[in-house]
Amino acid sequence: MNPTPSLARRSLLALALAGVCGGALAQDGASGATATPGWPSKTVRLVVGFPAGSSPDLTARLFAEPLSRALGQSVIVDNKVGAGGNIGAAQVARSHDDHTIGLFINGNLTIAKLLNPQVAYDPHKDLAPLSLIGVSPLVLTVPAHQTGVPADAAAFLQAARQAGDTWSYGTPGVGTVGHLGMELLKARAGINPLHIPYPGYPQVATAMLGDQLQMALLPPTLAQSQEDAGKLRRLGVTSSGRSALAPGVPSLAELGVKDFELEIWNAFAAPVSMPAAVRQRLSELTGEIARRPEVRAQLLQQGWQAVGSSAEGLAQRIARDTATMGRVIREQRISAQ
Missing domain, CATH: 3.40.190.10 (Periplasmic binding protein-like II)
Incomplete structure (x- = not known):
């Protein structure tokens, strides 16, 4: 017999090896073992643009410990207060140390630049979405x-x-x-x-x-x-349907208010200068932590329905809400002054 595999057998062998390697790479990518060699090399700074004890601060501190365990480095919450969170957002946008991320409310990622073109950062150009963490109606x-x-x-x-x-x-x-x-x-x-x-x-x-x-x-x-x-x-x-955060309360749509949907939310984002592999790892980690049962329960106590989206999911939410809020600002002639 010819010991050389036939073309068909070689093809099957290649496919099998590809499947094994692909699975291994997927696992490594999820854990960050090979996707980000040497990172993090120092303390990770988690910037919050609101004071200690505020809702964004409490959410950031909820994530700091599990992030630290997953990364093998300290994660510290750094409160940079002012301008409705925009001072903290600008600091994250300007960071180039690859070890700074931020927790933001939706206003920082959608409304700020629409209302005031002089805001010191552009959420669509300077910040990269990581994960939508929690949502809540008003x-x-x-x-x-x-x-x-x-x-x-x-x-x-x-x-x-x-x-x-x-x-x-x-x-x-x-x-x-x-x-x-x-x-x-x-x-x-x-x-x-x-x-x-x-x-x-x-x-x-x-x-x-x-x-x-x-x-x-x-x-x-x-x-x-x-x-x-x-x-x-x-x-x-104000959500499209009823919310677990307001049991028994109908949506405004049920009351006859058409084409109305609004939620407040918070999310993690990173500087666009951060390497893509690092951003991917942080996106996967923050989303996975948000979906843990014990974290979901704590977010609910804080007034949030947990999401834990992908970076792409957050990007889509930012785009949709920016379009909606932009239309309101134009139609109602709203300005920051």
């Missing part, structure tokens, strides 16, 4: 006992149309998701309340309790706590 919330403000959803929307700009809504500031979301709601629901900015969501809720506002889009936990106290009433969530 909740259309109204006073439970304010004269002339119905607590029933249909009656409320009708009263709001009739009230025009004699009614007001509050937000944590111009250009926030709460602000742009309400401007989108105005366009979709045919209402026209006046915008009044406040330092934060707690102050917005307090203003509603004091009969200074008739409505706001609030985070689910704050809205529920105020409804449980009998002070405010939740009418609808």
